[in-house]
Amino acid sequence: MTHPLLSVRSVSKRFGNIQAVNDVSFDVQQGEILGLIGPNGSGKSTLFNCLLGQYQPDSGSVALKGSNITGKSPSELNLLGIGRTFQQLSVFPEMTVIDNVILAGQEHSGSMISRLFGSPDAGLTKAAEKLIGFFKISHLRDEPAGSLSYGQQKLLDAAMAFMAEPSLVLLDEPAGGVNLTMLGNLKERLQAFNSEFGTTFVVIEHNMEFVMSLCSRIIVLAEGSVIAEGTPEEIRSNQTVIDAYLGA
Amino acid sequence: MKFTKRNLWLLIGLALLILAPIGQGRYIVYTLTSWLVFSIAAMGLNLTLGYAGQISLAQSAFMAVGAYITALLTLNGIHWIVAMPIAVLSSFVLGLLIGFPALRVKGHFLAFVTLAFTTLVFLVLRNEDWLTGGPYGLSGMPRPDFGLFNTGKNINFYYFTVFIFVIFSLLMYQIVRSPWGRAFKGLRENEIRAESLGVNTRRITLLAFAIGSAAGGLAGSLMTPLVQFIEPGSFALLHSLRILLMVIVGGAGFFFGPVVGAGVVIMLPEVLRFTEGYYLMIYAVTVVVLIIFCPKGLVGLGEIISRKILKKKEVRKDFEQGAKL
Numbered sequence: 001m002t003h004p005l006l007s008v009r010s011v012s013k014r015f016g017n018i019q020a021v022n023d024v025s026f027d028v029q030q031g032e033i034l035g036l037i038g039p040n041g042s043g044k045s046t047l048f049n050c051l052l053g054q055y056q057p058d059s060g061s062v063a064l065k066g067s068n069i070t071g072k073s074p075s076e077l078n079l080l081g082i083g084r085t086f087q088q089l090s091v092f093p094e095m096t097v098i099d100n101v102i103l104a105g106q107e108h109s110g111s112m113i114s115r116l117f118g119s120p121d122a123g124l125t126k127a128a129e130k131l132i133g134f135f136k137i138s139h140l141r142d143e144p145a146g147s148l149s150y151g152q153q154k155l156l157d158a159a160m161a162f163m164a165e166p167s168l169v170l171l172d173e174p175a176g177g178v179n180l181t182m183l184g185n186l187k188e189r190l191q192a193f194n195s196e197f198g199t200t201f202v203v204i205e206h207n208m209e210f211v212m213s214l215c216s217r218i219i220v221l222a223e224g225s226v227i228a229e230g231t232p233e234e235i236r237s238n239q240t241v242i243d244a245y246l247g248a
Numbered sequence: 249m250k251f252t253k254r255n256l257w258l259l260i261g262l263a264l265l266i267l268a269p270i271g272q273g274r275y276i277v278y279t280l281t282s283w284l285v286f287s288i289a290a291m292g293l294n295l296t297l298g299y300a301g302q303i304s305l306a307q308s309a310f311m312a313v314g315a316y317i318t319a320l321l322t323l324n325g326i327h328w329i330v331a332m333p334i335a336v337l338s339s340f341v342l343g344l345l346i347g348f349p350a351l352r353v354k355g356h357f358l359a360f361v362t363l364a365f366t367t368l369v370f371l372v373l374r375n376e377d378w379l380t381g382g383p384y385g386l387s388g389m390p391r392p393d394f395g396l397f398n399t400g401k402n403i404n405f406y407y408f409t410v411f412i413f414v415i416f417s418l419l420m421y422q423i424v425r426s427p428w429g430r431a432f433k434g435l436r437e438n439e440i441r442a443e444s445l446g447v448n449t450r451r452i453t454l455l456a457f458a459i460g461s462a463a464g465g466l467a468g469s470l471m472t473p474l475v476q477f478i479e480p481g482s483f484a485l486l487h488s489l490r491i492l493l494m495v496i497v498g499g500a501g502f503f504f505g506p507v508v509g510a511g512v513v514i515m516l517p518e519v520l521r522f523t524e525g526y527y528l529m530i531y532a533v534t535v536v537v538l539i540i541f542c543p544k545g546l547v548g549l550g551e552i553i554s555r556k557i558l559k560k561k562e563v564r565k566d567f568e569q570g571a572k573l
Binding site for chain 2: 052079084094095107108109117118122160
């Protein structure tokens with residue numbers, strides 16, 4: 001039997017009196033682009049943080065290709081091939097763009113000792129240049145990342161998530177605050193990764209147009225629970241979803 | 249190797265280091281040597297603080313460890329060249345041992361934990377007379393003799409220290425520009441992001457702290473034959489604060505920042521000697537002004553100024569082009 005790439009089983013997380021994530025289960029198949037939507041405060045980011053090792057879930061389990069990864073640290077999960085982007089801007093502001101991207105791949109290259117005595121770029125400059133070319137930010141190669149515009153930093157953040165050639169990437173609101181041209185660019189890039197390298201995505205997003213046109217399947221969360229699951233068309237016409245968004 | 253502008257500056261710096269003590273008296277040569285020794289300690293702290301962003305008030309304690317181990321070994325007839333690596337390694341291991349529990353906390357809390365360690369080391373040095381000589385300390389440590397080159401004379405010991413300083417700087421440079429150095433900076437700038445990219449933040453913080461501690465040990469190991477007399481007071485908390493001051497005044501996170509900072513912190517009192525009773529006041533005001541007006545330290549200030557000058561040149565080029573039109 002082949003396992004799904006990511007399998008989430010009955011994950012719950014509570015903060016004080018608030019049940020942020022309540023008994024959530026779903027699978028992510030190899031090669032799919034799964035959207036995770038829901039009103040503000042529905043538990044999307046908390047769920048992400050439970051999957052990515054930032055939080056320890058109170059109960060439930062997460063498995064990658066059938067092996068249990070619940071409770072592993074974010075760095076361990078990254079080394080297992082899970083990349084991510086952050087909702088807030090998350091680059092290394094004083095480092096150059098190219099250094100940001102090299103840092104995103106260096107822990108996957110060589111051993112601890114070779115990273116101390118080997119070449120300063122861990123042999124990654126070419127790959128990093130190719131990647132920033134792919135995200136169309138090559139002209140910013142030697143600029144400090146902090147001097148980039150918001151949208152450019154979002155693209156850099158995404159480029160960093162791909163540097164280690166992950167099999168699964170979790171994107172937390174990649175479209176937030178990004179202008180239309182860049183948004184189109186970002187969507188194109190994600191689709192290219194998906195079709196060329198078979199990279200699997202889970203995307204949290206509020207921009208419905210973006211999410212509906214990018215994802216093949218969508219899961220809707222409200223008050224910490226899954227209320228609907230289906231193709232973009234099914235979700236669009238689902239009354240429960242519409243009610244949840246309108247607060248009915 | 250490409251001959252860049254930076255290499256030219258480094259060569260000039262090295263030439264100045266070689267020429268500096270010529271024709272100078274005993275005391276100046278001693279002060280210059282002491283500057284290099286503290287530069288090593290401050291560069292070590294710079295790795296922990298400036299690159300990896302972890303504040304530590306334990307650097308003088310690690311100097312003490314290096315100094316006392318070197319003293320005890322050389323007093324028992326072991327050559328400095330053997331004693332030094334033992335001292336450095338001991339400081340590194342002690343850094344790991346202290347850092348392991350201490351680095352669970354950050355910022356001010358880490359400062360307090362390392363402060364406690366400095367006080368603890370001071371008390372052990374003062375109270376364990378049988379080993380450390382207690383408050384009277386240890387004296388009569390020999391300076392290393394390398395057959396053809398005996399460091400007994402002050403000037404010789406100075407050049408010996410320059411040699412060690414250069415080797416140390418090269419090693420440090422390798423660390424800072426290696427992927428480890430990049431991970432240290434990543435940790436300082438955005439720890440959560442670094443962790444999500446596979447950086448084992450706990451291990452890398454610990455290593456930054458331990459390497460910084462080992463540099464403290466090396467500085468201590470040079471201090472012993474330089475002064476030939478060590479006592480607990482030479483490594484009290486005040487000296488940890490002085491090393492911290494060197495890093496901040498010079499420019500935390502800049503490679504040679506601590507060298508400039510150590511120069512200011514050690515030389516300024518000497519330069520201000522003529523003001524007699526007022527010297528501490530002037531010293532204090534200068535430091536406060538420096539920290540308020542150039543939070544990135546003197547090297548940071550130099551960078552801002554040179555960038556402004558370069559910009560002016562560009563403007564002039566524009567004018568030239570404009571005039572041609």
